[in-house]
Amino acid sequence: MASVHAKTQWSEGELAVQGLLRVPAQPNPTAHGLPVHYVGRVQAAPLVAVGALDTDARPWTSIWAGEPGFVRAIVPDVVGMRSLVDKANDPVAGVLFGDLADGEVYSDPNAASGGRPMSALAIDLETRDRVKLAGRLVAGVRSPGAGDEVGDVQLAMAVTESIGNCPKYLNKKGIRLHVPEPELVSDGLPLPAHALEILERADMFFMSTSDGRGDMDTNHRGGPPGLLRVASNDEGHAGVVLAYPEFSGNRLYSSLGNLHVNDKVGITIPDFGTGDVVYLTGTARLLVGETAARLLPRTKVAVRIEVTAAKLVKDGLPFRGEAGEFSPYNPPVRRLATEIAAGLGVAEGKGSQGIAVAVLKQREVLSPTITRYGFALQPPTGFPKGQAVGSWTVAQHATLDFSSELDAGYSHMRDDDPQSLNDDFVRTFTVSSQPALSSSNKGVANHGEMQITVRTNGPVTRLLRNWNLRAPLEIPVMGFGGGSLRIPSAADDAARPAVFVATGVGITPLLSQAGALLSAPQEAARPRLSVLWSLRKEDLPFAADEFKRTPGLGAVTRLYVSDLEAAAEGGSQVETDRENGPSVIVAGRLTKQSLLDAVGHQDGGLQAKFYICAGPAATKTITEWLVDQDIITESFNY
Structure with a gap:
């Protein structure tokens, strides 16, 4: 969390991102210090993600653990924490205590007014609770431990700002403590195969940012496994590039606000099952609108990260996590455009208008859950006169945009329909009707009619199933694509069965x-x-x-x-x-x-x-x- 503006109580970066995303004016709920009503929530957490800056002002993030109460209030607006850490490889322990001998105490009597910045996120994944803390390091010590590999760290943090966050995108996990036997597997780029496997499985990661003036923020990003995508993992010019979508949140934009004014970011991806961990630092770029969608299709806001340094540590975490239920707010995985290059296929609409308008004309109920729908295809408004609308070939799919009918706008929480918060209501259905052939475009469909045959299992198919056919339903067709399941004629494929x-x-x-x-x-x-x-x-x-x-x-x-x-x-x-x-x-x-x-x-x-x-x-x-x-x-x- 960055220092607040004297009049607006928002930081420069937060205001900029809120303006960019057209967020209405709102009061800042961030509290000064650590109010009493947050103390109990912080002390109940078995995990804390901690952020700190190295000597190059690069953020790093670590995850520490203990029995509930290992993070506790010492005096008003000051918390203490004690955790077992990987002394050699934990980046935050290295930043805060790397120049201290075991047992040597760091102390800064002026911490509250300008000491070493740090941030933390106390998090309880069993109850889906979390509280963000930002402040300064007051004192710390790395205790003599059971050897060179692991040992205790203790610190006191002066809390200058705090805020409790909502439970969205927190996947439940049962946490138990574990004494690690860490092994540094890799500390270079590109990322090794095992690190990529951890990223692919991860349903949560932790990130720390700074406003460049010394104030920090640490938070989590969660969702379905695979929410963090690898756009590039190359030794050469392309380098290591990651990307993830920003899901609908509280619209405070503390982390994104920091990235707007200072692009440095530190990310940690834990493997809760094995205790293996990937530590990354790099630079981030906020992508909005069409720029975001070009990287991660169907995404309105995304973050692109160029990794500049990384560590992969086997068994580096002082805890294990047993997977529980996923958050009901998790949207489907948003894959990179390069991963779904064949997804939208040959005809893709530009902008929101699409390449055609599908008008619902017919509905045939074929079974209790399967229905065939017939659409008439019409040119969109402003389409050049006499020009044919988009067409398809056999075995292709149509991408339809139902957002004008189903998008209810922004809500912070929506427990009655959590999936709708991040739903763009764009759906892709296989065209089940045979194309009508054009004499001028042999083998390709003429515009006119299209059928889809689908199972009713979500808001879009329920809309189609329940629509009154006497009222017009006009849906933009964004494109046609796919077609790999087209079966050649015998003449085309040497008579193979x-x-x-x-x-x-x-x-x-x-x-x-x-x-x-x-x-x-x-x-x-x-x-x-x-x-x-x-x-x-x-x-x-x-x-x-x-x-x-x-x-x-x-x-x-x-x-x-x-x-x-x-x-x-x-x-x-x-x-x-x-x-x-x-x-x-x-x-x-x-x-x-x-x-x-x-x-x-x-x-x-x-x-x-x-x-x-x-x-x-x-x-x-x-x-x-x-x-x-x-x-x-x-x-x-x-």
Whole structure:
């Protein structure tokens, strides 16, 4: 937390970021000193993240631990803390006590008026409570310990500012103390593989910043595992670059305000399960709007960090953490644009208008949770007259922006719908209808109509399911993309057999192309297609409808119904007549043997190509079963 402005009670950086993000004027809730109502919360915390500046004014962050009460109020506005630390590698212990011998006491009688700056975050992950502290080091000592590797540090901190923070994005963890046996694995760049693994698993990290004038701030950033992305990890010019999205918070912007006036940042990423830890320091850049979205699509505010120094320490933390429940406020992982380069694909809208407007025209309920929606595609306002709107090819998806209908604006907390705080209400759905062909653009869809077939499981699909069709619903189409699950005709791919493996609505990439594939005028042009489709018993009417709509699809499909007691039970629901019904209905789940049988029945020794569209867990399992096969999958982490 930076020094406050005499009139506004906000720091220069906080005011600048609030203005940049158009935050209405508000009082600053930060308290001077440490009020009594924060003392109990601080003393209950089993962890404290501590920030300090090295001799080059670079921030570093460490995480210390103890039994509740290891951080406690000594006198008004002064706290003491005592923790076991890695004496050789803990960066904050090194900054504060590195020039002291064991047992030598540091003392600064003028600390409150201008001593060595430091900051802290007392945090209890079991109760999702945290209190930020900023101030000065009053006194400290590194006690003689059990050797050169670990030992106690004790310090007293004069607290000049404090504030309690909300529980958002704090994933619960049970903390137990641990005596570390630290080992420095790496202290250079680029980051080694194990450090990258820690970053990929991390659902929380701690960061310290400074306003450049001596005042500091330490806080956490939490969310789903993988919230911190690695944009570059290179020895050369690109260097080591990390990025993360700023989720909706209290809009005080203490950390971001510091970064606005002083770009230096210190970050620590703990592995709670192993005690391994990555310490980083570097420079950060705040990205807003389109600049943020270019790095992390669907992100309004992001931070880009260029790492200048790093340490990876094995078993370097004095605690372990047992994972509990994730925060209900966690949004999905925001991946880098480079990670999802195929995500928005061939046609991506510029700005908020998009490339077309989808007008809801039709709704067909196919099962209790699956519905087919028909849209008319129209040019957006101001579109050049006579120019065709965006188009798609088979097996592609459409990205639609529902924010104008569902975005409720800013709230600090929203316990009745926590996911909505960071939801941009942009959704990507596979187009399940066959494209209409254009005579001037062979094989590419003309604008006109589009269908999606989706399961109702969130605010967007509930909106579509419940919309009164007598009222217009117009949704911007931001782009079309994907298409890796397109099956070539036999002539295109040397007559290789194709096996399409789907679970539930994962069949949709096939629906837009099956009609053309199976009705090719010459038999030689038809691929040898087999379909293995797993779905729930309640979704059998969906399968029956698709078999009617696409002649020949049932004949090449083996249907696996996980909760079907006997194969005969599903016959009347799917086989309205033998011509449309599936070749086989199997009562049970799709198995490894089912896939191996498909491999074993390949014609003429030709290796089949497998096209897989399923949820992440099912896709992982299926690809492991088919480890030696030619597999095509498509990521849906847009």
